[in-house]
Amino acid sequence: MHQVVFRAAILAVVLSAAGAGQQPKSSTKIDTSASGVLVGRSGKPMANARLFLGKIEDDQQVLQANVKLGGLPISRTDAQGQFKFTGFTPGAYTILYYPAGGPSIVSTQISIKALLAVDSSILPLMKGVEIGTTTPLDEKKWGVFTLLKGHTFWGDGPKMKVWNATLRRGSAGPYLEVRKGVIWQADFSDKGRIKMDAWSF
Numbered sequence: 001m002h003q004v005v006f007r008a009a010i011l012a013v014v015l016s017a018a019g020a021g022q023q024p025k026s027s028t029k030i031d032t033s034a035s036g037v038l039v040g041r042s043g044k045p046m047a048n049a050r051l052f053l054g055k056i057e058d059d060q061q062v063l064q065a066n067v068k069l070g071g072l073p074i075s076r077t078d079a080q081g082q083f084k085f086t087g088f089t090p091g092a093y094t095i096l097y098y099p100a101g102g103p104s105i106v107s108t109q110i111s112i113k114a115l116l117a118v119d120s121s122i123l124p125l126m127k128g129v130e131i132g133t134t135t136p137l138d139e140k141k142w143g144v145f146t147l148l149k150g151h152t153f154w155g156d157g158p159k160m161k162v163w164n165a166t167l168r169r170g171s172a173g174p175y176l177e178v179r180k181g182v183i184w185q186a187d188f189s190d191k192g193r194i195k196m197d198a199w200s201f
Helices: 002-021
Strands: 033-042 050-057 062-065 074-076 084-085 091-098 109-111 127-131 138-144 145-147 152-156 157-167 175-179 186-188 192-198
Touching: 033 127, 050 084, 062 091, 062 138, 074 084, 127 157, 186 192
Parallel strands: 033 192
Antiparallel strands: 033 084, 050 062, 050 074, 050 091, 062 109, 091 175, 091 186, 127 152, 138 145, 145 157, 152 157, 157 175
16 A cells, blocks of 8 residues: 555656746746936936946947847936836846937947046156045046046056046037046946936046
């Protein structure tokens, strides 16, 4: 009697395992979301801005946007600068944006190699100092980018590099944020909350 019960239990496990293999595959749809706010450094909300998720690749030299797996999501801020992204894989992302009235598309690939460059310092006798904190610096071309007014450099003797800035690619954008010499990024996780300050606004 015990052997019959034992064999029946084994048969039930085997049939259950076989049946599990025939279950339909789970959907690959990504349901993650993250919300946040975009404000100027002054604290003023960046209303009606268009936002695009971007991913930095190739050893910090290329920024990918709207590519792979059907594209990265886009969003738009409301009157309070609030936004929401949905349908992405959790991870580190940056945000490319256009202020209110900007286009609804962005280049799929942007070279950010210029941000690794250095230039002759405007304070060559100063080393290990942030330049531009006392008197706001005017707009300056930096490769394919324009550093908007109020940007800062990190001075290292005869050379300096971009430190904190809002960047505009070309004459119309998109815009990017740099903090301490690197493109701003945040950890986007499901139901996460993101805040990004636009340095020059």
